[in-house]
Amino acid sequence: MPKKGNRKRLKFRAVDVCSESVTVADYADSDPAVVKSGRVKKAVANAIEKEVKLLCGLEASHGAVEEVLSSAGNIKIDGLDSSDDLDAEEGAIGETKVIHKKKSKRRKESRESSDGQDYPVDIWLMLSSYIRPEDVCRFSLICRNAWMVTCTTVFWTRLYRRHYRMDVDLPFWLQPDCIDRTCSLRARVIRSLFHLYEPFSSRVSKIPAFPESTPTSLLNSKCLLFWIKKMTGTRPEGLWEFNFKFLKQQNKKNGRAKSLRMPKQYEDVHTNSNTDCYMLQVSTFNFIFTPVVMGMTLTLFTINVSTDMRHHRVRLVFQDSPIQRGRKRGDYGSTQVVLDPVHSVRLLDWWHPQYPLSQ
Structure with missing residues (x-):
């Protein structure tokens, strides 16, 4: 009887190997009963590597194909464990790190250059004269200067005078004479808008008993x-x-962002x-x-x-x-x-x- 070592091995050519000839049993996640070794055979791996190089035009680069094959299924390929290949991989990793650093630096510079222009408070105060009452919160979240405008006495006084109507019966402490007082001005203007501003007053009238x-x-x-x-x-x-x-x-949340003073x-x-x-x-x-x-x-x-x-x-x-x-x-x-x-x-x-x- 011939010895086991003298058995003739099947030879695979790159021309014969294509996507149709590669089966599920060739991968590491296949059934161990089908593939006892649990990894791709050396001949099949080399044939697949050559075919990928031909399709992608990567004849000169050896490490890129290796990364693709290893990341697809953590496949171990024989013949690629030499010290030269490891050095080449380390060199490629070092080059990619340098490229990533350069890209991150460029992105940081582009972000700093695209921050926009910082407009003075006077411009935001002028724009606030056209803000609807329901958009005050959105306006204050644009930037710090816009928020500063919503803190001023001028902003709330203009908002009240813009919507004031003489035909509306207001309480005494919401009349124009009392609005001139600075203390609790924001609260008094908000209460008066639920009498004067139609979208707010209609919202209150729709509340059920x-x-x-x-x-x-x-x-x-x-x-x-x-x-x-x-x-x-x-x-x-x-x-x-x-x-x-x-x-x-009041529920205190841990890690809450500090509010503006x-x-x-x-x-x-x-x-x-x-x-x-x-x-x-x-x-x-x-x-x-x-x-x-x-x-x-x-x-x-x-x-x-x-x-x-x-x-x-x-x-x-x-x-x-x-x-x-x-x-x-x-x-x-x-x-x-x-x-x-x-x-x-x-x-x-x-x-x-x-x-x-x-x-």
Whole structure:
């Protein structure tokens, strides 16, 4: 019997090897039962290498084809492990690093040269006279000078005078005589726009008497004030209004970007004692005795159907401290307020025209 070493090996030619003759069994991820070695045969690899060189015109470059074949399936090719090839690879890697450094430097220089022109504040102040109220935030995000303009007294005074109409009945503290005061100018102008500016006033008029879903923004909010008053001149007659003023809890995020510091000369313009405050107004058909909840934290707020199946029922649960994240709410030591039957439920922001304010 002939020895195993004398078996005649099959010879592959580059002309015979094409994309159709290469099978799945020639790759490293193939079934080990088909290919026991787990890698491409040397003859097939050399034939594929020659064909790729001929197609790509890379007869002179030996390292580029090697990179393509090795990155395609982590294929180990025999005969390419010599020290000369390693040195050639290291040289090619060094050249690519230098090229990448040059490209990154050029890109950095092009970015610095294409930053644009820095316009003075006077130009941004002139452009601000044509900004709509709903675009003030977008305008302030253009650049630092545009943001500086939105901090000035001139910007908010012009915005108020541009939309002021004498036929609109404004509260006393929103009249033009009070607008001339610098303190809380921004807050007063924003409140006046919900009376004067049609897109804002129509938005307020479309707010329903009952929210579509129970608001979750009040959870873990602190009750600052609480009072009850009887409403007169309303339909139906004899409604009682329960007012809860809440201060929304501020969530501090780690890694938050530092905000721009407000100039000292414009700090009074942006002063607002009602920032992050909400007013919950619940109207009932009769007077309901409720405990004192000022200084407590709201941990539960639900709106359900009343017992008579014709109205609504509001339930508020207060605790001495807010619920920490990840912990369940406990009824121990809590104060419960149940209002039933309810006529309407409204959640008012500080800029709402019906937000109770005396300044």
